[in-house]
Amino acid sequence: MVSFKHIYATFTLLVLLSSTFCFGFPEFNFRWGHGRDGVSRPIGGGRSTGLFPGFYSDSCPQANDIVMSVLERAISKDSRMAASLLRLHFHDCFVQGCDASVLLDDHPTFVSEKKAVPNKNSLRGFEVIDEIKSKLEQACPKTVSCADILALSARGSTVLSGGPNWELPLGRRDSKKASLNGANKFIPPPNSTIQSLLTFFQRQGLNEVDLVSLSGAHTIGVARCTTFKQRLYNQNGNNQPDSTLERSYYHDLKAVCPKTGGDSNISPLDYTSPVTFDNTYFKLIMSGKGLLTSDQVLLSGNVGKTMQLVKAFADDHTLFFNHFARSMVKMGKISPLTGYKGEVRKNCHRIN
Numbered sequence: 001m002v003s004f005k006h007i008y009a010t011f012t013l014l015v016l017l018s019s020t021f022c023f024g025f026p027e028f029n030f031r032w033g034h035g036r037d038g039v040s041r042p043i044g045g046g047r048s049t050g051l052f053p054g055f056y057s058d059s060c061p062q063a064n065d066i067v068m069s070v071l072e073r074a075i076s077k078d079s080r081m082a083a084s085l086l087r088l089h090f091h092d093c094f095v096q097g098c099d100a101s102v103l104l105d106d107h108p109t110f111v112s113e114k115k116a117v118p119n120k121n122s123l124r125g126f127e128v129i130d131e132i133k134s135k136l137e138q139a140c141p142k143t144v145s146c147a148d149i150l151a152l153s154a155r156g157s158t159v160l161s162g163g164p165n166w167e168l169p170l171g172r173r174d175s176k177k178a179s180l181n182g183a184n185k186f187i188p189p190p191n192s193t194i195q196s197l198l199t200f201f202q203r204q205g206l207n208e209v210d211l212v213s214l215s216g217a218h219t220i221g222v223a224r225c226t227t228f229k230q231r232l233y234n235q236n237g238n239n240q241p242d243s244t245l246e247r248s249y250y251h252d253l254k255a256v257c258p259k260t261g262g263d264s265n266i267s268p269l270d271y272t273s274p275v276t277f278d279n280t281y282f283k284l285i286m287s288g289k290g291l292l293t294s295d296q297v298l299l300s301g302n303v304g305k306t307m308q309l310v311k312a313f314a315d316d317h318t319l320f321f322n323h324f325a326r327s328m329v330k331m332g333k334i335s336p337l338t339g340y341k342g343e344v345r346k347n348c349h350r351i352n
């Protein structure tokens with residue numbers, strides 16, 4: 001364990017160092033392979049996790065096709081669903097790693113993560129995951145884990161929204177427990193400062209580039225008033241709005257979120273194109289129209305690198321897409337269960 005921690009600390013240091021040196025703004029030095037299919041594949045630099053893209057090539061070659069066909073139908077019925085499914089994978093990975101702990105219901109030995117503050121009345125898409133799981137159980141019984149279904153759904157949702165595609169390492173297994181405490185502790189709140197966001201991400205082995213690129217997921221989906229109301233009425237305990245909030249946008253938001261009540265009213269995270277995965281999220285931040293504090297502080301937090309990254313991604317959507325794909329692969333590798341650890345759940349709601 002000590003040596004593992006040491007290796008891990010060294011790795012984290014290397015990541016920080018290499019990202020420091022690679023960040024030759026506006027050029028990013030890591031190399032990309034671009035296949036004829038246009039799928040981004042980072043060359044080298046992968047952390048060894050035991051996950052690999054061909055994990056189901058023999059046991060369930062149709063897995064991704066099944067996922068995509070369910071997603072297509074679900075998203076055409078409810079255009080917000082892509083965003084909700086992308087978020088599920090994030091909330092899974094930040095708690096005990098990407099192990100589908102987020103999908104477990106209450107059990108005699110643990111409480112569901114669905115009851116945690118960041119998740120309650122907020123996470124959605126569970127029925128879509130259930131539909132995918134039941135189709136996969138018919139086609140390839142006891143084979144495709146719920147954790148991999150979340151990862152495949154996050155990628156598929158991104159692609160179907162117009163975002164990047166990437167080669168996705170697979171082979172995650174499902175946890176036999178959930179952590180309500182972990183969900184309350186490890187998922188960053190929307191009123192976080194830039195320093196606190198960096199700390200939340202560092203805990204997961206993710207750096208400032210990952211923070212900014214992954215925040216770009218907010219190019220789709222919506223947020224409830226309760227998650228950004230503080231900015232409108234009392235940002236710093238002085239009964240004043242957040243001074244970084246652009247004036248006309250501030251007035252629009254007040255119309256959606258009155259001072260009292262309306263806490264579950266919703267507003268798009270990227271109001272110019274709420275169901276299209278593009279880089280307008282970063283353009284909006286550049287003009288003071290980030291919805292959450294955690295969005296706007298990527299610029300206003302005045303941390304050199306995150307500021308530069310917001311600008312770079314606002315200027316160059318390909319750069320954003322490449323980084324998003326790379327950071328999604330990295331997030332998807334947070335502490336997976338592999339080999340004989342965990343299990344492949346038959347029903348994503350409960351342990352076998």
Ligand code: HEM
Pocket residue numbers: 080082083084085086087090121122123124188189190191192197211214215217218220221222223224225227292294
């Ligand atoms: C950087 C820290 C982050 C914070 C503080 C944050 C916070 C939030 C909050 C408060 C909401 C609205 C929830 C609600 O109103 O119920 C939200 C929505 C969303 N988040 Fe994040 N988030 C972060 C990072 C991420 C990441 C890394 C991803 C995925 C890679 C992501 C994907 C999404 C999506 C797609 C939605 C819209 C969901 C929907 O419409 O159902 N977020 N986020």
Ligand SMILES: *[C@@H]1O[C@H](CO)[C@@H](O)[C@H](O)[C@H]1NC(C)=O
Pocket residue numbers: 189191192193235
């Ligand atoms: C964020 O919101 C929580 C809950 O409303 C509050 O307790 C906390 O003080 C806020 N943090 C900041 C930095 O404003």
